[in-house]
Amino acid sequence: DTGVSQNPRHKITKRGQNVTFRCDPISEHNRLYWYRQTLGQGPEFLTYFQNEAQLEKSRLLSDRFSAERPKGSFSTLEIQRTEQGDSAMYLCASSLDTSPLHFGNGTRLTVT
Amino acid sequence: AQSVTQLDSQVPVFEEAPVELRCNYSSSVSVYLFWYVQYPNQGLQLLLKYLSGSTLVKGINGFEAEFNKSQTSFHLRKPSVHISDTAEYFCAVTRTLNFNKFYFGSGTKLNVKP
Numbered sequence: 001d002t003g004v005s006q007n008p009r010h011k012i013t014k015r016g017q018n019v020t021f022r023c024d025p026i027s028e029h030n031r032l033y034w035y036r037q038t039l040g041q042g043p044e045f046l047t048y049f050q051n052e053a054q055l056e057k058s059r060l061l062s063d064r065f066s067a068e069r070p071k072g073s074f075s076t077l078e079i080q081r082t083e084q085g086d087s088a089m090y091l092c093a094s095s096l097d098t099s100p101l102h103f104g105n106g107t108r109l110t111v112t
Numbered sequence: 113a114q115s116v117t118q119l120d121s122q123v124p125v126f127e128e129a130p131v132e133l134r135c136n137y138s139s140s141v142s143v144y145l146f147w148y149v150q151y152p153n154q155g156l157q158l159l160l161k162y163l164s165g166s167t168l169v170k171g172i173n174g175f176e177a178e179f180n181k182s183q184t185s186f187h188l189r190k191p192s193v194h195i196s197d198t199a200e201y202f203c204a205v206t207r208t209l210n211f212n213k214f215y216f217g218s219g220t221k222l223n224v225k226p
Contacts (some may be wrong), residue, residue, distance in 0.1 A: 002153070031212075040121075042202050042216030043156070056213065060185055091155055098211040103155035 002026070004104035006092050012110045013082055020078045020105045023096030032075050033101060034067055036060065036089040043091055049075060082111045114139040114205045118217035126225050127195055133188040133220045134205030135177075142208040145186040149178055150200045150219075159201070173197065175201060198224045 005024040005028050025032050029050050036044035046065070049057045051072035061067075064082075069075040079086055089108050093101035117136045125131045137143065144163050148156040160171025167179040176190045186203060203217040 006155075010203075033214075035216075040218070042116075042204075042218050043214075045215070046214050047213055050212075055117075074116075100158050100161055103148075103157070103215060105153070105155045108153075 006014060006090075006104035006107050008103065008107060010093055010108045010110075012112065016081055017112055018078065018080045019082060019092055020076050021049045021092075023077070023092030023094075023104060023107075025074070026091070026096075026102055029094035029096045030072065031095045031097070031103070032069055033093045033095075034075070034077050035093065037085075037089040037091055037106070044078075046090075053065050054095055061098065079109075082109075084111045089110045114141075114143060114207065114215045116203050116215055117216035118201075118203055118218050119186050119201050120220050121218070122221045122223065124212075124225060125193055131189065131197075133195070133203075133222065133223065135188065135217060137184050137205045138195050138205070139184075139205065141142060143205045144208055144211070146181060146204040146206075146215075147171065147175070147186070147188050147216070148202045148204060149173075150202065152199075153155050156202060159188070166170065176202045179221050186223050193222070193224050194196045195226060 007022045032049045034046040037043045049069040064080045067077045089106045091106045093103045146161045147159040150156045162179045171178045200219045202219045203213045206214045
């Protein structure tokens with residue numbers, strides 16, 4: 001169990017640029033989640049995959065956000081035309097069926 | 113939908129004192145409950161979970177929590193805290209039916225003073 005890995009740890013970008021984050025879940029986990037956490041708040045659900053299928057998306061996930069999980073392994077979260085309001089910690093978590101979530105250390109995005 | 117309320121945004125406490133972090137939830141369906149801890153610049157780590165059975169659950173680092181269905185609460189307790197317990201604590205809930213979305217509270221920052 002090497003844990004959930006997220007890259008990069010930090011990303012600073014200028015408004016209007018596109019960014020992509022990567023998450024490598026625990027290898028045998030079939031479920032993968034993306035959450036967003038802003039200062040002073042708990043994690044907010046963004047989207048969820050079971051294997052390669054994206055089963056649920058939050059209304060928080062605007063058209064500028066897209067997530068993929070090809071072949072049911074790693075996942076990417078892309079934000080197009082970033083805005084200052086996108087600045088947050090993006091957390092990835094994985095689980096095996098109905099086990100509790102295992103979180104990565106997150107990617108902190110700063111949009112200037 | 114489910115929701116979680118953590119009324120205390122910050123809890124200061126002296127080392128070796130007992131502490132209770134409060135969590136209340138609302139849900140129209142049966143739920144499972146969790147407590148996670150987050151250290152600075154890190155992800156969340158599971159402390160303990162309530163799925164079924166005994167309403168008093170024990171977790172890592174000497175923490176325990178009690179599920180109270182009538183009061184819809186799941187308060188976290190530790191009889192004697194250490195400096196190393198300084199962190200942010202999140203209560204979370206998910207539906208028992210499909211376990212596919214976790215709802216988190218806004219967190220409680222525990223500040224243990226020497």
